[in-house]
Amino acid sequence: GAVVSQHPSWVICKSGTSVKIECRSLDFQATTMFWYRQFPKQSLMLMATSNEGSKATYEQGVEKDKFLINHASLTLSTLTVTSAHPEDSSFYICSANARAGNQPQHFGDGTRLSIL
Amino acid sequence: DAKTTQPTSMDCAEGRAANLPCNHSTISGNEYVYWYRQIHSQGPQYIIHGLKNNETNEMASLIITEDRKSSTLILPHATLRDTAVYYCMNYGGSQGNLIFGKGTKLSVKP
Numbered sequence: 189g190a191v192v193s194q195h196p197s198w199v200i201c202k203s204g205t206s207v208k209i210e211c212r213s214l215d216f217q218a219t220t221m222f223w224y225r226q227f228p229k230q231s232l233m234l235m236a237t238s239n240e241g242s243k244a245t246y247e248q249g250v251e252k253d254k255f256l257i258n259h260a261s262l263t264l265s266t267l268t269v270t271s272a273h274p275e276d277s278s279f280y281i282c283s284a285n286a287r288a289g290n291q292p293q294h295f296g297d298g299t300r301l302s303i304l
Numbered sequence: 305d306a307k308t309t310q311p312t313s314m315d316c317a318e319g320r321a322a323n324l325p326c327n328h329s330t331i332s333g334n335e336y337v338y339w340y341r342q343i344h345s346q347g348p349q350y351i352i353h354g355l356k357n358n359e360t361n362e363m364a365s366l367i368i369t370e371d372r373k374s375s376t377l378i379l380p381h382a383t384l385r386d387t388a389v390y391y392c393m394n395y396g397g398s399q400g401n402l403i404f405g406k407g408t409k410l411s412v413k414p
Contacts, residue, residue: 222401231406237399245399281347290336293402295347
């Protein structure tokens, strides 16, 4: 079945550091990938939609200069949290849209980001 | 906003069938219903999806009412590892994304 790989699984770093998270579709091409964020005991909230070969679309309230998204190929999207601060600590999850017809999205295992 | 509503939590005895309901009275006639689950600290896992016919796979069965206003996910023999938050969703976002509601927290007890 469709597999989405997300790396790293967890990151602990100092405030002010930039952190890059990778999302790969392993056995299918994904023209669209989605980035979600999940705070403790809350549901997933969409941050941005990553489109191969074009600019990402950000949800209202998400700073595009802080959360840089690059979707350079049909199998890789990256999310870079720039100058991270403790309030950016969260669980970040990507999904890839292998939609042919109404096929389901598949999610990565998430990245736990902790900023000290 | 999510077009689906689910109970906040449910308990199920190990080995028994877990029946998780979902109301989706406002989805359109050509919108599929998707079920995912999220085990603690992991990404959501796809379970099953359907439009209007009942569906079954190796993980679960999906029963959709004839009027498509609701559906039920059935885990036929729940195990402790099925403890998770279960989400019933549709592709309703402006970007073609899934919209996550609060889901149902299923606790399977020995």
